Amino acid sequence: MTYREMAVALCGGADTPCAPAQDGNEPALPTSEAVYRVKRSFARVAQAEALTARFYDRLFALRPDVRPLFASSLADQQHKLASTLAVVVGGLDDFEALRGAVSALGRGHVAYGVSEAHYAAVGAALIWSLEAETGSLLPEEREAWIEVYGFLSTVMMRAARSAAPNPTP
Ligand code: HEM
Numbered sequence: 001m002t003y004r005e006m007a008v009a010l011c012g013g014a015d016t017p018c019a020p021a022q023d024g025n026e027p028a029l030p031t032s033e034a035v036y037r038v039k040r041s042f043a044r045v046a047q048a049e050a051l052t053a054r055f056y057d058r059l060f061a062l063r064p065d066v067r068p069l070f071a072s073s074l075a076d077q078q079h080k081l082a083s084t085l086a087v088v089v090g091g092l093d094d095f096e097a098l099r100g101a102v103s104a105l106g107r108g109h110v111a112y113g114v115s116e117a118h119y120a121a122v123g124a125a126l127i128w129s130l131e132a133e134t135g136s137l138l139p140e141e142r143e144a145w146i147e148v149y150g151f152l153s154t155v156m157m158r159a160a161r162s163a164a165p166n167p168t169p
Pocket residue numbers: 066069070071077080081084105108109112114115118119120122149152153156
């Protein structure tokens with residue numbers, strides 16, 4: 001899935017203003033405005049564990065087929081996702097320091113059975129749960145999350161693709 005396809009899937013329309021075109025070789029780093037908006041909105045999340053609980057409910061409603069990929073108890077997973085989000089959001093100003101870890105995360109996800117088609121559903125569930133847990137996101141904050149999530153997913157998917165012996169289309 002390309003960055004554009006991801007943005008389109010998250011935004012729900014090909015020509016929506018929140019679908020930045022970015023199909024080049026290297027995905028562009030999120031802008032500093034987007035990083036600021038992501039941090040500002042993330043700071044309004046009172047309970048990271050509540051956010052992730054909502055996230056999984058939404059994800060499994062959108063895509064019940066991914067439920068078996070996760071351990072039957074989500075307790076550890078909720079903690080991991082919440083802490084990773086906090087680290088990644090906190091580190092976005094210096095993404096180069098995180099790139100290796102995010103690439104390794106992408107390669108690791110192939111072993112979990114994650115495919116590119118799953119990324120948009122995860123992004124949609126994430127943004128939905130952020131909206132619910134913060135009360136609401138401003139339109140520009142929502143766009144910023146799409147930009148940042150699209151970027152991280154693209155780095156993960158590209159790393160997974162380059163590691164795959166027989167990449168599937
Ligand atoms: C930006 C996107 C994502 C981030 C930052 C992320 C982050 C993480 C982290 C930190 C872990 C903990 C284990 C590890 O270190 O490898 C994990 C595990 C996992 N993730 Fe993701 N993830 C992302 C996208 C996805 C997507 C699209 C799926 C598809 C359903 C997915 C499914 C899983 C599964 C199945 C596990 C293992 C769960 C278990 O141990 O029960 N993730 N993810």
